Every structure is written in structure tokens, then in C-alpha cells.
Amino acid sequence: MLIRNAELEGGAICDVRIDREGIVAIGQIAACDGEPVFDGDGGLLLPGLHDHHIHVAALAAAQASVKCGPPEVNGPDDFAAALRTAGSGWLRATGYHESVAGLLDANALDRITVDRPVRVQHRSGRMWFFNSPGLDAILANRSAPPGLERVDGGYTGRLFDEDDWLRATLGSAPPAFAAIGTQLARSGVTGLTDMSPGNGPLIARHFAAERASGSLPQHVLLAGGFDLVDTATPDGISLGAAKLHLHEADLPPFDDVIAFIHRAHALGRVVAVHCATEVELIYTLAAFAEAGVAPGDRIEHASVTPDTALADIARLGLIVVTQPHFIFERGDIYRTDVESRDQPFLYRLRAFLDAGITLAAGSDAPFGSADPWMAMAAATSRRTRAGATIGPSEALTPERALDLYLRDPEKLGQRRRVAIGAPADLCLLDRPWASARSALSSDLVRATFIGGRLVFNRIDQPPAQRGGRVYPPA
Numbered sequence: 001m002l003i004r005n006a007e008l009e010g011g012a013i014c015d016v017r018i019d020r021e022g023i024v025a026i027g028q029i030a031a032c033d034g035e036p037v038f039d040g041d042g043g044l045l046l047p048g049l050h051d052h053h054i055h056v057a058a059l060a061a062a063q064a065s066v067k068c069g070p071p072e073v074n075g076p077d078d079f080a081a082a083l084r085t086a087g088s089g090w091l092r093a094t095g096y097h098e099s100v101a102g103l104l105d106a107n108a109l110d111r112i113t114v115d116r117p118v119r120v121q122h123r124s125g126r127m128w129f130f131n132s133p134g135l136d137a138i139l140a141n142r143s144a145p146p147g148l149e150r151v152d153g154g155y156t157g158r159l160f161d162e163d164d165w166l167r168a169t170l171g172s173a174p175p176a177f178a179a180i181g182t183q184l185a186r187s188g189v190t191g192l193t194d195m196s197p198g199n200g201p202l203i204a205r206h207f208a209a210e211r212a213s214g215s216l217p218q219h220v221l222l223a224g225g226f227d228l229v230d231t232a233t234p235d236g237i238s239l240g241a242a243k244l245h246l247h248e249a250d251l252p253p254f255d256d257v258i259a260f261i262h263r264a265h266a267l268g269r270v271v272a273v274h275c276a277t278e279v280e281l282i283y284t285l286a287a288f289a290e291a292g293v294a295p296g297d298r299i300e301h302a303s304v305t306p307d308t309a310l311a312d313i314a315r316l317g318l319i320v321v322t323q324p325h326f327i328f329e330r331g332d333i334y335r336t337d338v339e340s341r342d343q344p345f346l347y348r349l350r351a352f353l354d355a356g357i358t359l360a361a362g363s364d365a366p367f368g369s370a371d372p373w374m375a376m377a378a379a380t381s382r383r384t385r386a387g388a389t390i391g392p393s394e395a396l397t398p399e400r401a402l403d404l405y406l407r408d409p410e411k412l413g414q415r416r417r418v419a420i421g422a423p424a425d426l427c428l429l430d431r432p433w434a435s436a437r438s439a440l441s442s443d444l445v446r447a448t449f450i451g452g453r454l455v456f457n458r459i460d461q462p463p464a465q466r467g468g469r470v471y472p473p474a
């Protein structure tokens, strides 16, 4: 296929020939007989975006669930109405935050409904709340796991960090990924790194099946546990980092963290550590200082990074994978919940780059929006949904914000470019960069190519789905 009249980064207008082998020619090119031609109309042609931190199975499950947190649900009445959605069997609700109706337990949920089993996931993804019928259902055939909170001999209905147990108990098969593949393609995303710590051979097989059927067109880099091995990662799926999920309230013994890092490195795998609090970050940096850092080792989130920790990240040569959109999506809650002295250290961006630290970004969906363009816009504005600003000196230029999604997923220190020999994974915008850079939004994406194949073409969509733009008949 020939993509004609596309702008490349730097401003040159070129024709680009692609096939499954990748980009085979760039320049002023005449179409061959019968060759399909796609007119780029002067729009910017980029390497496809890569989401460097996402949880696809959880996102698919969340999309089949009731939303019960901001911005859709904001108070006790909204929350009760959401849980009283008509239906039978399990009601699964996600995105809860205590600003809605306080810290939940079974009693609070029972006052809303005891007609069906209900489970509500906290927005952090680390906590579930059950009503009494829900508790009865999960304990019907299995004994309680350690993470099921018990007070005075009774269960409160709160379950902490027991997703594997819960999955086994509910016997749930991984959900279909097709809707997510389509949604990501519409945003120009051609690859993703799934960072779920529980990823093992079962989920690897599910990803393989969804890719083979075409439901999930994106390339997949699969992080996870040690039971995830190369032989379990079929075509189109690469083996990613060994993921360590720390929890400030229950940190593992220091020696165990060191052993985890050594084991991953011995297997030739990089290490990715979840650091959503300052304590988790400091603990992790101490562990890396002791165990050693391999090229590619990464800090996920780095949600709160004081200057001393930032200097340690730079000195150790660690990579940071951040979520710029949390400032937009959660910033108004941060402004009330996070101590004001810590607010300048939230989801820093510019400071990492100024310190020479490699920085990439991922959505953390379903815990954040899966739209990378919304995250880029937040990276340039640092504005919250209500319009306040957090850490304005951390703002990036649009070019640097875009760069967070153009790093090579397996070698984050390297930037991908549209060049001969590069994969034909491409994102075509509907306008040149000079006008796109001040209008960052997924409405810019006109077409997406993966492996030389057109997987999204906005012109195919009815006008209502084209961001409201209606093209007059030619």
C-alpha cells in the first residue's frame, strides 16, 4: 500500500510504501499497478502509539460493569441509584472512591440492596467491597482468604489484594477484547504493554487467541509473574517485565524483593515495580540500590517523587512509566487528599526529563482513561477536570508529550520513527503537526495501520462518530 502526501516529523511531505514486512520506501513514489493508495492529505504520519501500561482484561471487565465513581457518580444518592440497576445475578461495580459515600462495608451495601450479590471495586484496583449476599456467594464453597477483612470474628465485606483467589472462586473466564482493540485503534494505538502482576500462561493463551482471531489487532508486550515464560507467549506477543506489586501497608521482606530482582535478571527479564506512594518508591529504590539495576528496569507510576528520590532514580538509571492524565482525572481529589507539600511531587514529568531519566506513559486503564491523547493534553496543561493546576512547572511541550507514546516498548531508551525498515505500525493524523499540536485529542486520528493493514479509517465511520466533522461529498 502507498500512503501518499503524508507529513513526516520534521515537516517533509512524502509518500510512504508499506507492506507486512514494514516500511519499504519513502520519497516521491509512483503507485504500482493495482497498488492501493491512501491519500494522507498532508496529515502527520507517526509511528503507532504504544500504551506502556494497561490492564486489558480488567478494562474489558470494567466495560461490562456499572460505573460507581467520579465523574459519573458523585454522591450517596447517585451511588445507590447505580447499584439498583435492574438485573439479576452478580452486580459488578467499578471505579469507586470514598469521596462518593465513604469507606464501604457489607452493612453499607446491604442498606442499598440485598436483592442480589454485589461487588464494588475501589478505584485503586486493590480492594473489593461485598454486600452480604455477595459474601455468602464467595464463601459458599471456599474458605476465606487472608485478604478478607475480619473484625470481632465477623467479615466486614472488604477484600484486599485477592484477585487470583476471587477469579478462581467466581470461575470467571477472561472477557473478550474486541471492543478494546477497536477503541485503541481509533486512538492510533498499535501496541500495548499489559502490566497486570497476575498475568500467567492462562492469560497469555487468551491474548494469543484474541490476536489470532483479529479481535485484538495491537502488538502485545506481556508483563507478569515468573510462571509467564517465553514458550507461553505465542506470535505477536512478547515477554515483558517481571512485575512486582508493592503495597505500602504490607511491604514484603526486603530480602524477598532483592531475591525477586535477582531472579528476574537471571532469567533475562527486566523488573517493573509498582510505586504509587512515596514509601513504596523509597523502598523500591533501596532494593534496586542493593540488588543492582539492569537496563530497562522500570518504576511504574512514580506517583509521588520528591527531589531526593528523583536524583536516586537518575543515578540508578531506572526508567519511569507515568500516567499524565491522572492529574486531569483525579487532580481535584488530590488537591483535597494529598498534603500540600507533596502536591508538587505528583506525577512529575519535566523534572524526570531534566534529570536525564527515560520517561514513557501508559493509561493504567481501567484505572485511568485509555485515550493517550487526553493524557498528552493533560501533560501539556497540568490542569484538573475542574480547571485547577497541579505542578505547572512539570508541563511538557506537545512534542515531548507525544514522545511518551513513541518510545520503543522493549527498549524504552529508544524512540521509534517512520523510517525504511521500521514496522508498518502507523498513526495518520488529519492535519499537519503545526495545527495538531495545539488541539491534542483522539479526534485527530484519521487512520491506523498495524502490520501494514488498515485497522481504523475514520472516513469509514458515520459522521456522528467522526468527532462531529461532516465532509461534503467530493
Ligand SMILES: [Zn+2]
Pocket: 053, 055, 195, 364
Ligand atoms: Zn497498573
